[in-house]
Amino acid sequence: MSGTIVIEKIQGPDVSEEMIAQAAELFSSDYGIWGPLAEEKMGTFGKFCKPGHPVKMSKNRLREQSLAPGTDSILVRATVDGNLVGHTFATFWDYEGRRIGWITQLCVSRDFRRNGLATKILSHLRENKHDHSFGILSSHPATIRAALRAFGHGIEKVDLSGIKELVPAIMDSSPVPYVKMAKPTGSLFDQGDHTGAVCCADTAFWVDHAEPLAALNVIKEDGIKWPFGDLPDGCEFLAFVSRSSVT
Numbered sequence: 296m297s298g299t300i301v302i303e304k305i306q307g308p309d310v311s312e313e314m315i316a317q318a319a320e321l322f323s324s325d326y327g328i329w330g331p332l333a334e335e336k337m338g339t340f341g342k343f344c345k346p347g348h349p350v351k352m353s354k355n356r357l358r359e360q361s362l363a364p365g366t367d368s369i370l371v372r373a374t375v376d377g378n379l380v381g382h383t384f385a386t387f388w389d390y391e392g393r394r395i396g397w398i399t400q401l402c403v404s405r406d407f408r409r410n411g412l413a414t415k416i417l418s419h420l421r422e423n424k425h426d427h428s429f430g431i432l433s434s435h436p437a438t439i440r441a442a443l444r445a446f447g448h449g450i451e452k453v454d455l456s457g458i459k460e461l462v463p464a465i466m467d468s469s470p471v472p473y474v475k476m477a478k479p480t481g482s483l484f485d486q487g488d489h490t491g492a493v494c495c496a497d498t499a500f501w502v503d504h505a506e507p508l509a510a511l512n513v514i515k516e517d518g519i520k521w522p523f524g525d526l527p528d529g530c531e532f533l534a535f536v537s538r539s540s541v542t
């Protein structure tokens with residue numbers, strides 16, 4: 296990792312075609328690979344989801360998912376010498392007097408990982424938004440840790456107690472279809488759930504879990520408590536840092 300990292304924050308309508316193309320390219324090369332069940336679970340799209348092949352994202356799909364017209368969305372990107380090395384997209388909306396920010400994508404180039412870049416990129420979303428609540432869905436524990444560090448007080452001080460009542464309704468009110476359709480799952484939401492999941496959501500995203508689970512093992516070996524439980528196939532961990540502008 297070398298060169299000066301430049302971080303920019305760009306409002307949705309100002310995100311250029313080139314910026315979208317760079318983000319789609321970074322995602323398609325460095326995000327992850329399809330898991331063993333992807334092809335059979337994805338129905339007619341299965342032929343595009345061959346196990347072991349990279350999860351790819353087109354420019355159009357990325358714009359549709361993360362910068363949908365009429366939404367208050369934003370891109371934060373990190374570049375080195377003009378080359379994209381990390382990005383996040385977030386969409387904001389109001390829910391019963393609260394301003395919600397939801398991270399719809401976060402990806403850091405493999406060459407730049409484990410240096411605090413994801414945390415730094417997310418921290419730029421937080422700037423001047425101390426009364427906003429933030430949510431994220433991800434299969435990667437490092438994404439969850441980065442969000443908890445940027446918006447809260449880190450994995451060490453995470454508090455899931457308020458999530459059960461509040462977050463399913465917030466997700467249901469989301470203008471982002473992927474968030475709205477996600478089904479909160481795990482023992483936090485259903486005491487009869489015996490999958491080992493505690494605070495996850497079923498997003499029907501069949502990405503391979505080998506890399507995220509290796510990261511989870513590192514966390515456990517480091518003696519860090521992981522309160523979100525296990526990660527069932529097709530699910531993602533669900534994190535939410537709550538702040539209310541009305542209380």
Ligand SMILES: CC(C)(COP(=O)(O)OP(=O)(O)OC[C@H]1O[C@@H](n2cnc3c(N)ncnc32)[C@H](O)[C@@H]1OP(=O)(O)O)[C@@H](O)C(=O)NCCC(=O)NCCS
Pocket residue numbers: 325326327328401402403404407408409410411412413414415433434435436437438440441444449450502503506507509510511513514
């Ligand atoms: C997840 C991702 C965004 C992390 O980016 P990053 O710049 O390396 O993250 P940071 O350096 O800011 O680290 C954030 C936190 O996660 C921890 N972390 C980072 N990588 C980790 C790993 N591989 N294993 C365990 N912990 C890890 C850091 O120690 C830090 O924790 P702390 O602040 O609680 O101490 C990056 O790995 C990525 O883009 N991955 C692919 C995207 C994805 O989510 N894929 C899912 C399918 S594989």
